Amino acid sequence: MRFGVVVFPGSNCDYDCFYVLKDVLHQDVVFLWHQEEDLRGCDCIILPGGFSYGDYLRTGAIARFSPIMRAVQDFVLRGGIVLGICNGFQILLEGGLLPGALLPNRDGRFICRYVSLRVENTNTPFTLLFSPGEVIRIPIAHYQGNFFLPEEELSELERRGQVLFRYCGPSGEVDAAFNPNGSVGNIAGVASLNFRVMGMMPHPERASEDLLGSSDGQRIFLSIVKWYEEEGSRACS
């Protein structure tokens, strides 16, 4: 399978994602410039973190109109796998590919540190190598990661199992004390209705080598690989 990492003007985690996929996990991966309209045969698209278009207007609001995003929209309609990390998550929300919005952090500060996450649903292409309720460590680095969804929609999201990761304590306690940014329900990552599109604020590409303090992030990328080997060639072709 082939991964494509989209490069917007202002992306700054694009090379980290590319490096982890190519050099750490030995996957086929290409960069996709935002002006391109062809996904070049990629089976999984990654929208990396950064400050696309300088965060003008709202985070992700301008990037969603890039030519490449039209191709990504079509790819999603065909059941393609898309992972949005941090700013990539913001772009997916602005583009209506995931429900909700991200507000400025509760305390009005940029936060850059490791957090514990509880894996809520392991029956998805992004989480199948985790066990339900497992606690993993992946860093966050954002000013605007305060996930918001009106209450009725939130309960639907919860009921359908679309919440994949929650901020938690070291033993998996989901509690306000372990909520870094004020997100409703301590939500750190959500999936689309068909579980083929996922957005998360934590950066798995920054936690993919033990040398960097954690390799838990690797398993998100490797889950996608395994899912693709098992069912993807049928679903995404």
Added chain:
Amino acid sequence: MRYCGKIIVTLKPGVFDPQGMTIRNALHALSYREVEEVETGKYFRVALEAETKEEAALRIKEMCDQLLANPVIEQYSFEIEET
């Protein structure tokens, strides 16, 4: 005709506004104790050509719905002047 749309985008009631709260606290620090609440928002001035004021309003509304405001968290209002 040439028109000018003045658009104000604000957060919907109940959506957390940390900037507004921080500014309110700063005003309190300046001893404006009477300040109860500060709400932040965005202002856009859009100059455009349109046949009529109604057409200009329709176009501005579309722009707000598609780009200038995020309907999940924001609301908008605008007025239009002939220039």
